[in-house]
Amino acid sequence: MLRIIFQLLLGALLMFNSIGYAAEIIKIGVSLGLTGGYALTSNKQKKAYELFEDDINSGGGVLGRSVKFIILDNKSHKETAIAQYRQLIIDNKVDFVIGPYTSGLTLAIAPVVEDLGYPTLAAGAAADVIWQKGYTNIFGMWTPASRYVLGFLKLMTFHKRNRIVIVTGDGAFAKGLAIGARKWAKALRLEVLDFISFPEGTDDFIKIAERVRASNPNILICTGHYYIGASMKRALLKIGWQPQVFYATVSPTFQKYFEDFGELSEFDFSTAIWEPHPKLKYPGSYEFAQRYTKRFGEPPTYHAASAYAAGEVLKKAIEEAGTLNRDVIKKTLQNLNTMSIIGRYAVDRTGIQIKRFPLIVQWQKGKKEIVWPLELQTQKVKFKGLE
């Protein structure tokens, strides 16, 4: 009798064990601002994660295990993002997390992942300050914000455009980027006529635009997320004044920018971490763009590509480590030197990205053209009135 009971128990144990083994997937958690201020960018990243999940699982998963993304909507709020990363790690017991979009949210959730020991790829953050706080679990995917404008400024130096006004929001990304711009402008002997900082969320761009006009710069650099660049563009149009060179971060990289401004977007500059251009010979880069566009009916931005690339880097780290142990993965990410669809990944001792270089893009005849660096140029730079 006892023998039968023992055999039944053993059978049950093996059955549950096999079920548990079969269900052993790698869970990756992400919190994105799918609604709210960062919805446009965040939704592109969400789509990229979905595409990556499908791609990786169809390719056999990681270490023979399938991957499942758990993506939560933080409504573009810091507190929600913080709570959701705790929820993902403690309640959902995800194996890994990937950072949210925007430097501000990434900076906010950094203490959480640091405390809980989760190595995190920052797929949507570039503010230098993130890597100046001593966190050891945040690994950059993007060029630091302070270098975002450098290529553009070099281009301006080369073309002898030297009178600049900088307009920036006070968010981590925007401010860091603006300060970097000012720093490098000085190094390039460019004259910064005015440096205008305003609280993010402001609506009064007309006033700012008038202040810019008062300085009469030939270059306007506007730093911040999509709405800042777009709002500034609208304000300038409203007051009927345009600088010879308009540069904005984020917004001109979107197709929507062209859709919003049409021909008025001509000659506007921006910085892109990646572009879906066949000239960029990164492995899988062009294919990603094709499949993304096909699946979602729109071309991907560098934000989407960065999300996909973060998945790729994490996969390579796991494969190289041969384990899901987060301490080992952390060390692997610190020393990893690998290619992704957006280019090479490697970080320095602070975790800041050191291998990426930004692309300067310009809208020319309804198309985003790469104008810097010269080696990847798709079109020569053009200036308003000189075409």
Added chain:
Amino acid sequence: MNGRLSTILSEKNFFYMLILFVVIGIGLFVFVQSSVNTFKTDNIRKNMQWMGNSIKYFCSSGYDQLAKVGYDEDQIQVILKQADVLEMVEDFARNNDFRVEVYELTDTVPLVLFSSFSSSGEMVEDVVELPLFQVLEVEVEKQKYNGFIVPFEAWSWRVMLLRDAKSYDNLLVKLRGFYLALGLLVVMLVIVVMLFLRQSRKASRILQIEQQKLQATLDSLSEGVMVIDSEGQVIQINPSAKDILGVCENDVCLGVHISEILSLKPLAGGAPLDRQDFEEGGGLHIGGQSNEYVLVNRQDEEKLVDVRFTRPTPDSRMPSREALVLSFDDITQHRKIERKLQQAQKMEVVGLMAGGVAHDLNNILSGIVSYPDLILLKLEKDSELRKLVEAIKQSGERAAAVVADLLTVARGAASKRETLLLNTLIEEYLQSPECLKLQKQHKDVTVKVRLAPKLGQISCSPVHIKKCLFNLILNAFEAIENTGVCTILSKKEIVGKQQAERLHLTPGDYAIMAVSDNGSGIAGDHIGHIFDPFYTKKKMGRSGTGLGLSVVWNTMQDHQGIVVVKSGIGGTAFELYFPAVSGYPVKQKEVQSHANLNGSGERILIVDDDPLQRDIATDFLVELKYEAESVSSGEEAIERVDEESFDLIVLDMIMDPGMNGRKTFEKILEVCPGQKAIIVSGYSESEDVTETLALGAGGFLKKPYSLSQLGISVQELLIVS
């Protein structure tokens, strides 16, 4: 281990060691602090130098690249190249935890061309004046930095590397923390060691006291105690054990195998105990019961010992090795005393029997010894009956002598003591008719006399001493088969403590009288019985009643002396030890004729329960011209004394029934204080006699007495005293 540590770490030593540690600790701290500071400075300098060289290399490379393509004069190209170089410099500085500021010298006014600070606006003052390639202390935005300036003259640059001056502070903080922790640890260690030492000393003191108590207890035991381990090695021994074993105080016993200092042979027979017996304990009766062994000690003396073997229950206070405890008593003397006690008990039994017989015989003999005197007084000098009566008297006297010997054996020589010169007694006896007669009977025996001069005197009963001499000389003569020598000697000897213990004497001066012969000696199995009454091995036909040596033994007992017998094939020697006394010898009284013993009609009351004794005494006293009256009991005597006064009372000691002589005399003294009395008894002097004499009785007369003996005693009391 603890004891040794306690000794090494005495409080004084510990204090000095503590001071030494503190001094070394402070010195070490200063040294390490200084070393860390030097290390810090060197490291900063080397690091800065390396960084500076690297940056200079970046600059040179950029400049060279421009020069190579001929753009070194093209300002735009130069600015763009400088930007590339500054990118590299910034990356390099960040990755090495440095900050960098690049000053451009334009007309000697420095311009901050580039700052890796996120919000730089401040400028290091007089940067142009600062020395190059040296570690500097600078302050930027209220924060202190170590600075290092590298020039790149081609571009008129001063590249200043900045590193937080506190970057090595952590090391110093850790060092101080380490020393603080070490200091606390040392303090705790000191406290622990102090507590340990105190506890250890306390425990050590307690242990020492316990050991001292144990040792004192062991030392105080008359019993020998030894503890041996399972390998037979002695691990504890007390002085009594050493004494019994004949081991000197300084001899090393601990750690020695027991078989080297102890040799035991079972008294009951069998092989002596060997090493294996002690180590394994197999042949031993362990459990505390007594085992008698013959022990041969270091001085080759054989001793009879009572040994007990016990194995204590092992506990924390005992050695881990299985121990065996031997406790043993030297019972040699005990056995001797036991034998003597048995002898004394035997003598007492015999004496009781003999005493009872003697009392009755003396009373009976009184008629035979006493009446012939009266008959001879009344017979004509040429009467034919005189010879017969004298023969009766001699027979009676010989019988009385035998009875006297019996009494000596029974009650001892409890006669009145006199202080006399032993040599005089010997000489008197040797000149006595009795001795001369003996010598005449043994003509083949040569008598040699060697008397030590200035021998001194002894307190003795002369009659008994002479009787001893008689018996010993007689035995010596009879021990010699044909011709031989009988030696009589005296000597003086001081008996020391050890000899006194051995001989059971009180230490002091002794006068020794010895009689020896060169006869065949006494057989070994007989020598233990020679003092037994009626024990004799003399051949038939020879003299002796078997009481001779019993008399000698009892006499010596009563004189607080001893008899030492040495016998072998060369003959036998008896040595009589008498305690020497101080004082002057008394002169012997001369025997007077009974004509001079007559009284003058003094009234004398005779008290005796025996009618024959009353008659003899009455007849003697009347013959001696006294007025005699007799009563048969003490009670009657008291009545008579109460009614009339008497000059003297002749009082028998043992009267039955009724009160004895002592009680009668006590009552008489109550009625008539100062009453004179003579005590008479068929026994030797008893306690009652002694007490009565002490009450005031003037003399003691032993039955049977002669006319002259009674006359002398009465005259001494009535006239002389």
